[in-house]
Amino acid sequence: MTPAALNSEFASQSPQAIIRHALSLPGKAVVTTHFGPLEAVILHMAAEAKPGVQVIWVDHGYNTKATYRCAEQIIARLRLNVDVFAPRITAARQEAALGGIPAYTEAAHKEFTENFKLEPFRRAMSAHRPAIWLTALRKEQTTFRQSLDVFTQDDKGVLKVAPLFHWSEAQLRAYLTAHDLPNEDSYYDPTKALENRECGLHTSTL
Secondary structure, eight states, X not given: OOHHHHHHHTTXXXXXXXXXXXXXXXXXXXXXXXXXXXXXXXXHHHHHHSTTOEEEEEOOSOOXXXXXXXXXXXXXXXXXEEEEEOOSSOHHHHHHHSOSSOOTTSTHHHHHHIIIIIHHHHXXXXXXXXXXXXXXOOTTSOTGGGGOXXXXXXXXXXXXXXXXXXXXXXXXXXXXXXXXXXXXXXXXXTTTOSTTSOOSTTTSOO
C-alpha cells in the first residue's frame, strides 16, 4: 500500500492504531528519539505496542544534565531497547579545540550539523537498515512539516511514520499526565539554533 493510500485509510485513526499497523508491516521497525520534551509519548505508545522495539538515540553530546537524567528514567521505566549513536567528534573537543558551536548563519554550521546530527543518524540507519521509521514529528512544529503527512517514504524505500503528526502539544502533555510519564523541557539542540528551524534530519536525503 502506498503512503498516499495509508494516509487516506488512517486519516481519522488514533496514534496507537497507526503505530500498531506500522509495527505489523514486514521488515524491521525503529523508533528514533532525542529524549527531548514530550518524547516519552511516542516511546510509551511504541513500547506498549511492541515491547523491545528498537529505539535509536542520536546523542549529540550537548544535552542538559536534566535531559540525560530524564532519558535514563524513561529508558528504565519503559524498559527500552536503546542503541545510542554519538558523533565521532565529542562535544568537549568541539568546544575546546574546534571553535565551539558556530552561529546558524555561518557557513561552518552546516558542517557542524553534519558532524553532530546527520552523520550519526545515517550511521544508525545503515547499522539497523529499517523498513519502518517511527518518529515524533508533528505538523504544528515548523512550516516545513506542515507539507508532510503521517506516512511518507524516502528514496531508499524506508516508510517514515509520524503517528503524532496531527496531535497538539496540549494533547501530548495530557497523555504524559494520564500515564505519569517523565518529561523534561530543558532540552537543547545545538544544530537547530531556533526552535522552529529544521536541522536537516527531515529535509535531506539520508
